[in-house]
Structures are given as structure tokens and as C-alpha cells.
Amino acid sequence: MRAKDENKEAAIREQAIAMIVAEGFHGLSMQKLAKAAELSPSTIYIYYDSREDLLNKLFFYVEEVFNRETLKGFDARMHFEEGLWIQWKNRYRYSKEYPLYFLFAEQFRNSPLIRHKDIRENRFRSAMQEFVYHAVQRGEVADLTPEVFWAMAYGPFYTLLKFHMDQSSMSGKPFALTDHKLKQAFRLVLKALEP
Amino acid sequence: MRAKDENKEAAIREQAIAMIVAEGFHGLSMQKLAKAAELSPSTIYIYYDSREDLLNKLFFYVEEVFNRETLKGFDARMHFEEGLWIQWKNRYRYSKEYPLYFLFAEQFRNSPLIRHKDIRENRFRSAMQEFVYHAVQRGEVADLTPEVFWAMAYGPFYTLLKFHMDQSSMSGKPFALTDHKLKQAFRLVLKALEP
DNA sequence: AAGATAAACGAATATTCGTTCTTTTAAAAA
DNA sequence: TTTTTAAAAGAACGAATATTCGTTTATCTT
Numbered sequence: 041m042r043a044k045d046e047n048k049e050a051a052i053r054e055q056a057i058a059m060i061v062a063e064g065f066h067g068l069s070m071q072k073l074a075k076a077a078e079l080s081p082s083t084i085y086i087y088y089d090s091r092e093d094l095l096n097k098l099f100f101y102v103e104e105v106f107n108r109e110t111l112k113g114f115d116a117r118m119h120f121e122e123g124l125w126i127q128w129k130n131r132y133r134y135s136k137e138y139p140l141y142f143l144f145a146e147q148f149r150n151s152p153l154i155r156h157k158d159i160r161e162n163r164f165r166s167a168m169q170e171f172v173y174h175a176v177q178r179g180e181v182a183d184l185t186p187e188v189f190w191a192m193a194y195g196p197f198y199t200l201l202k203f204h205m206d207q208s209s210m211s212g213k214p215f216a217l218t219d220h221k222l223k224q225a226f227r228l229v230l231k232a233l234e235p
Numbered sequence: 236m237r238a239k240d241e242n243k244e245a246a247i248r249e250q251a252i253a254m255i256v257a258e259g260f261h262g263l264s265m266q267k268l269a270k271a272a273e274l275s276p277s278t279i280y281i282y283y284d285s286r287e288d289l290l291n292k293l294f295f296y297v298e299e300v301f302n303r304e305t306l307k308g309f310d311a312r313m314h315f316e317e318g319l320w321i322q323w324k325n326r327y328r329y330s331k332e333y334p335l336y337f338l339f340a341e342q343f344r345n346s347p348l349i350r351h352k353d354i355r356e357n358r359f360r361s362a363m364q365e366f367v368y369h370a371v372q373r374g375e376v377a378d379l380t381p382e383v384f385w386a387m388a389y390g391p392f393y394t395l396l397k398f399h400m401d402q403s404s405m406s407g408k409p410f411a412l413t414d415h416k417l418k419q420a421f422r423l424v425l426k427a428l429e430p
Numbered sequence: 431a432a433g434a435t436a437a438a439c440g441a442a443t444a445t446t447c448g449t450t451c452t453t454t455t456a457a458a459a460a
Numbered sequence: 461t462t463t464t465t466a467a468a469a470g471a472a473c474g475a476a477t478a479t480t481c482g483t484t485t486a487t488c489t490t
Contacts, residue, residue, distance in 0.1 A: 042437045042486045064347045066261030070478055080439045082480075091478065150345035152259050169406065186405040187398050188420050195394035199386035210381040211364065225383050232427035237456045237467045265448055275469045277450075286448060 049087045051077040054140075056098055061143045065095070065151065099148050102141045109134040116167050120175035121230060127168075128197055128226060132217075135201055143205060182235045192232055196225050244282045246272040249335075251293055256338045260290070260346065294343050297336045304329040311362050315370035316425060322363075323392055323421060327412075330396055338400060377430045387427055391420050 055076040059068045070091060074081040088094040110130045114123060135142045148154060172189060175181045184192070203210070204217035250271040254263045265286060269276040283289040305325045309318060330337045343349055367384060370376045379387070398405070399412035 042435070043488075044437070048438090062347060064261075065259060067347070069476075071476085081478085082440075083438050085479070086437065147345050147347075150341050152257060152262070152342075182423075184419075185416060187395060187403075187410045188416055188423075190405060191391040191394035191398070191420060192423050195390035195392070196386040197390070198394070199390035200382060203382050203386070208382075210385060215382045221380060221383055224379075225386060228377075228383075228387055228427040232423040237465070238458075239467065243468090264446075266446080276448085277470075278468050280449070281467065 044086075048077070048079060048083065051079070052084055052087060052094075053098060053101060056094060057102070057140050057144045060098075060147065061140050064147070065153070068095075095148075095153065098144070099154075102138075102145050105138060105141060106134060106145065109137070111167065114167070114171075116170040117174060118171065120171075120178075120180035123171050123175070124193060124230075125226060127194075128222065131197070132201065132222060135205060139205065146202070146205075179235055181233050184233075189233075193229060196229055197222075200225055239281075243272070243274060243278065246274070247279055247282060247289075248293060248296060251289060252297070252335050252339045255293075255342065256335050259342070260348070290343075290348065293339070294349075297333075297340050300333060300336060301329060301340065304332070306362065309362070309366075311365040312369060313366065315366075315373075315375035318366050318370070319388060319425075320421060322389075323417065326392070327396065327417060330400060334400065341397070341400075374430055376428050379428075384428075388424060391424055392417075395420055 052073065056068060056073055059073060059076065068091075070081050070084055074084060077084075084094070088097060110127065112130055114126050114130065116123075118126070169186070172181070172186075176183045182189075200217055200221070202208075203215045207214040209215060247268065251263055251268055254268060254271065263286075265276050265279060269279060272279075279289070283292060305322065307325055309321050309325065311318075313321070364381070367376070367381075371378045377384075395412055395416070397403075398410045402409040404410060
């Protein structure tokens, strides 16, 4: 029997993500995708049951890469400052290495597609919860509702990151996120979160 | 001549926003919209040149309401703590009074549609810039890059608000944003931003 | 080398899309 | 009341949509 060409699955995935980032969900048609990935429309259906199945699998794949990259060098028993900083750096690095994945996930997260599934639970890892729990025990960080903590610890970071990715300009020139600005914001967040 | 029924324009607008929030941009078809607004597809084209024109006008309308609501009771010469708190409360109130508008705008903002236009500039009002400038002069707040300031001042707020709107659950039960949690987060933000 | 099997293809399917055409209707102007 | 004019309707348009069908092709097994 003829062997599956695994390159094709990756080609479909990468082209689909690129198309969605460039033109949105309605910009992804199976025929245009087939043309971009240089294969027949029907071939897509060998790897994915349907358009909806494709979208779901794209999201799960991207989320998997995100989780892997985000946990690199991270340990739940780290001191708070070190652990949170690693999280920031990992997420920042992820957005630079996989910018299309990042933009795709943001688009997905803000679309109603996600509401029809129950994907959101996994977003916040139990490793992070454990990390925060121990840091609170050690008196390294204020004891807050999980959502308030998350909002303080990551809200500023993601706001900066999205400015950067969208090349938003608050005044004149487009914003570029530097290591210095990232560290500066991090210090402010630490200040807010000290017990 | 026959008079325009202005109710129709509003009906089209509200139904379109509801459809987009419920099913995404590709969930908005002119024929389904016509059915939902109880009129003929061709009637839509009396009020809007095309589907794209409709989407643009929806966004501008929603942004206009947002700006109006957000500036209520706000003055650029207010003291920093009072002014920023009014901004938080106004935006919170807006999200409660116009939840569909809020969700629509979030979806629009994270889609590539917005990249094809140049809408984003207006997002951050000059009134806000003036407000921050004076507060810095008076030594009420740290002097930061606009983007870093914005990320600190609004990042946590919007993260909380989106948890609330999406009914995300970080742990067990769905999150509900209370006045108390809002005030708590606000105090933490003030702490981070003090000079 | 021959046969088997699934990958891959490209054309064809029915449906839905945005938009326009033609006709009817209602209200303002005469 | 008659005329005029644009609002509103609904059927119809071609183009594009997701998916499937029948056939061909490549590679593994025998």
C-alpha cells in the first residue's frame, strides 16, 4: 500500500494557519487551501474529517506547542520572581518563534468557535496553580483570587505583547517590545503583587 | 416619496452584531441577516453599500458608543486616581450595558479585518494622553512609555473583564467580576504605578 | 514481478454566498 | 386626488462554498 506523506499534513496545517491569520476564518476555503498547500481538495479530507475538524485540530496543535514551549525550564517549586519571569520570557519567545501560531490562537480565542467547544479549561495549567500556591505559602506573593492574580501577573504582559504583535502605535511610531521594556513592566508587576 | 424607516437600519445593525457575536464573521450572511431583521436582502443594500461596508459601519458605530460611554464624567484634568477609576468604571458599565457591542469589538479587533483598514489609531484618545501627561507633571504617577503605562493601567482590567464576559473558569466555578474584585485590582494597579 | 491497498487526484455535486434586477408599495409633493 | 419618487420586496444571478465520487498512482507485501 502507498505510504502517507506526512509532509502533506504539516503543509495543510501551516498553510491553513497562515491563511486564517492573513484573512480570517472566512478566508479559509478548502479549495484555496488545497491550492496553497499544492494538493487536491479531496486530499485534505484524508487527514481531516471536515473543515470544522481541521479548525479544531489546528487549535489543539497550536495549544500543544504553546504548552511545551511555555513550560521549558519552568518548575512549580521555583521562587516566585524567577518562575514568573521564566513564564514571561517563555511566552515572549514563543510569540517570536511562532508568531502565526500566536495570532491564530488569539483570533480563535476571541471568536465564537471556542464557545461551541470546551477547550478553555486546559488553558491554565495545574503546574501554574501549584506554583502560585507554594509562592503564597512562602509569603513571596499576595494571596489573591486566581483570576485577580492572573490578571495582575499576565494582563500587562499580554497587553504589551499584543501591542507588539499588532504593531499598534499609541503615539506616532509603531511600538516595538524590547527586553528592557519587558523587564520594566515585570518589575512593576512584582511591586503590585508583593504581599 | 416614501419615507425611510429608520427602525430598519437599527434592526439590521443589531441583528448583524448579534449574529456575528453568536457565530462569527462567516456566520453573517446577507440572506440570514435579512430573515432575522425581517426584511428583504435587497433592502439591506439601501442602507449599506455592501457586506464590507456594513461591517465597517458596525465597527464605527460600536466604537462611537464606546467613546461616548467611556468619557462620561471624565475630565482630563482630574487627579490620576479619580480619573483612572472613572475610566475603569465606565468601561465596566459599558460592557454590562452593551455586552454584544463589547464582544463584537473584541472579535473585530482580533481579526485581520482591522488590519486592512486604519481604524486602530483612534482607539486611544488624545484626552487620555493629556490626562496622563498632567498626572505625571503633578507627580501622581510614574513616567512611563505610553504602551507600558497603558499595559499596566488597563491590562489587568481588561483581563478581568474578559474572564467575566467569557465566563472563563480558572478553577471550578465560572468567574464573576464583582465591584469588590474590581476595586481590589485597581488598588494593586495604583501601587504598581506610583512614582 | 504481480497483486493489493490506500494515498492522491480532479472533476462534479448540491448548496449557499453576495449582489442585482424588476416590480410593487407607500408616502410626500403637486 | 393625482403624480412622483424612493423605499421595499422577492425572485434571480453567477460565483464560490464544503464535500464526495470515481479513477489513477505509488508503494508495500507476496
